[in-house]
Amino acid sequence: MAQDESLRAWMALSFVPRLGMKNLSRLLSHDAPEKLLSYSNTQWQAIGLKGDQVRYLQSQAIQEAERCLEWQQASELRTILTPQHSLYPPLLKEIASAPPVLFVEGEVQCLSLPQIAIVGSRNATIDGQRAAHQFARELVEHGVVVTSGLALGIDGYAHDGALSGQGKTVAVLGSGFNHLYPARHRQLAERIKHSGALVSEFRPDTKPRAEHFPRRNRIVSGLSLGVLVVEAALKSGSLITARYATEQDREVFVLPGTIYQSNYAGSNDLIRQGACLVQNVPQIIEELGAMLDWSINQQNLTQPALFSSPNDEEQLPFPLLLANVGVEATPVDILASRTNIPVQDIMTQLLELELSGHVVAVSGGYIRKGRG
Incomplete structure (x- = not known):
């Protein structure tokens, strides 16, 4: 089918070593994926590919793309997404290093x-495990999908908590599907x-490697409106996820912990740096109120709003703009760029939102106030 041909060509190009999304986009500006694959050596080099990259395209790329299509066709639950696909997650598409291919199994x-992503220590305390499970269970009761990395410890308890609450959960893998880890x-x-759903940017036959797991954390945060750090030591991988979240303009929430346990040293340091301290799920829902409402409206869901104002009939004004005003000052030109307004x-x-008490003008731009 033409659709399979296009996907096969896209994957073949995206698998080229050291290419990256930016250079892939540059290649695609020259021609359609299917036509690019028929280029000669001279044409490839003329648009910037190196010798080893051209050799890969000519020797391995199509076969590896074909194996990925065979993986997809083996189950109705499997889907391969590219940024051109209508089901490619819109929030993930916004990040600077959006994966050019996503392998998905599930819904x-x-x-x-x-x-909302929930992350934390692999060697979690009993309190941390209980908190991850409880917060995940309560979040799905509000209609939120819980996302994590399928790792031992906090990740596993978060996934299980979401499932126990009869909700949905997304697990982002650090390996291919044929080598599930752990x-x-x-x-x-x-x-x-x-x-x-299970998600991976790695081809199904990719084995787990240490460098894959920090890399996959950008997808955990990129899929999410916010990241909740349950329990993290000073050198925890969860801090990498929190850093990605900040770079991607996502909210970072942290559960505070005792100063006498090293497992909470990273968590408490995030709070010291300005992350949002939370003690229960309603605080998360309140902080993300406008963004959650806007996200739900975008999906045309029929479920009740995740955040209710004192007057249930009241609608938050300018939800698109509010969704892009956070707890840190955002300049007007940045807001215009993000919203295309x-x-x-x-x-x-902004003037109307300021008069109604939803935002406040501060040095450097605007911040949200209260439930806004």
Whole structure:
């Protein structure tokens, strides 16, 4: 089919070593993926490919793309997404290093629903495990999808908590599907793909490697409106996820912990740096109120709003603009760029939001106030 041909060509190009999304986009500006694959050596080099990259395209790329298509066709639960696909998650598409290919097993629509990531230590305390499970269970009761990395410890308890609450959960893998890691979570992964989704940017035959896991954390945060750090030591991988979240303009929430346990040293340091301290799920919902409402409206969901104002009939004004005003000062020109709203209209809306108490003008731009 033409669709398979296009996907095969896209994957072949995206698999080229050291290419990256930016250079892939540059190549695609020259021609359609299917036509690019028929280029000669001279044509490839003329548009910037190196000798070893050309050799890969001519020797391995198509075969590896074909194996990926065979993986997809082996199950109705499997989908391969590119940024051109209508089901590619819109929030993830916004990040600077959006993966050019996503392999998905399960309910692919989950990836575009409002998500909160829960991350933390692999060697979690009993309190941390209980908190991850409880927060995940309560979040799905509010209609939020819980996202994590399928690792031992906090990740596993978060996934299980979401499933126990009859909700959806997304697990982002640090390996290909044929080498699921950790093996101890195979049964959990089976449960997730029937009530959520498993996701990987790695080809199905890719084995787990240490450098894959920090890299996959950008997808965990990129899929989510915010990241909740339950328990993290000073050198925890969760801090990498928190850093990605900040770079991606996502909210970072942290559960505070005792100063006498090293497992909480990283968590408490995040709070010291300005992350949002939370003690319960309603505080998360309140902080993300406008963004969650806007995200739900974008999906045309029929479920009740995740955040209710004192007057249930009241609608938050200018939800698109509010969704882009956070707890740190955001300049007007940045808001205009994010929303594609003219600066003059942005100024008018901000004035109304300021008068109604939803935002506050501060040095450097605007911040949210209260439930806004």
